[in-house]
Amino acid sequence: MGYLKTRSRPPSREVEGKPSVSTEVRTEQTQCLIASVIQARREMLSEAAAQAGWETVVCADAQNATAAARRVKFQMAWIDLDHHGRTPSGYRNLCQTLAAMPGMLLAVCGHESDPQEEIWARQLGVWLYLPGVSIDHVDEISLLCEQAQQIANKSKAAY
Numbered sequence: 001m002g003y004l005k006t007r008s009r010p011p012s013r014e015v016e017g018k019p020s021v022s023t024e025v026r027t028e029q030t031q032c033l034i035a036s037v038i039q040a041r042r043e044m045l046s047e048a049a050a051q052a053g054w055e056t057v058v059c060a061d062a063q064n065a066t067a068a069a070r071r072v073k074f075q076m077a078w079i080d081l082d083h084h085g086r087t088p089s090g091y092r093n094l095c096q097t098l099a100a101m102p103g104m105l106l107a108v109c110g111h112e113s114d115p116q117e118e119i120w121a122r123q124l125g126v127w128l129y130l131p132g133v134s135i136d137h138v139d140e141i142s143l144l145c146e147q148a149q150q151i152a153n154k155s156k157a158a159y
Contacts, residue, residue: 030152031072032145033098034058035065036080037088041109044135045078051138052145062090066097074098075152076105076145080133085111092120099124103155105148109133 032054036042039060046056057072059065065079077098081087098106105127110117112132121129128144 030054030076030149031074032056033065033068033072033074033077033079035060035062035077035091035094036109037061037083038080040135041080041133044138045080045109045141048138048141049076049078049145051142052149054145054149062088062094065094066090069094069098069101074101075103075155076107076127076148078107078109078141080109081117082109082111082131082133087111087117095121095124095126099126103152105151107144107148 030053032049034042034045034049034056035058036045037060042058042060046058049056054076057068057074059068065077068074069077079091079095079098081091081095095106095108098104106124107128107130108121108126110121110129110131114131118129118131127148133141
């Protein structure tokens with residue numbers, strides 16, 4: 001069973017269970033969705049985003065991530081497609097769903113040696129495609145999250 005973990009500047013609790021059906025929640029804080037089946041990568045991406053001022057929602061599977069995207073208006077999402085050389089079930093569909101959302105900065109962590117995946121991701125219109133991301137990249141990812149924060153703030157000001 002997957003789980004949903006939320007994290008803000010002080011970390012909050014983990015929530016386990018099936019995704020629920022609810023209406024969209026709008027907030028004034030910048031919201032970031034993190035989805036990876038690898039726990040260490042989820043934690044690294046969440047830490048990097050939190051360091052840059054993002055409120056994060058962390059999911060271990062595509063089903064919970066899709067449910068979260070229906071409930072929360074995210075400005076950014078980090079989706080990890082690389083699970084030991086394979087793409088987890090539902091993750092490509094999750095990327096397609098998120099890419100269709102207006103105002104979404106979608107970052108995809110992909111397989112290091114799959115140029116077809118990068119072409120697919122870029123055709124979706126992802127903001128970033130990063131092959132071969134490891135847990136050692138927290139500082140670099142945090143810098144990218146800071147840039148995304150500036151973009152999201154400008155986008156909010158335009159509305």
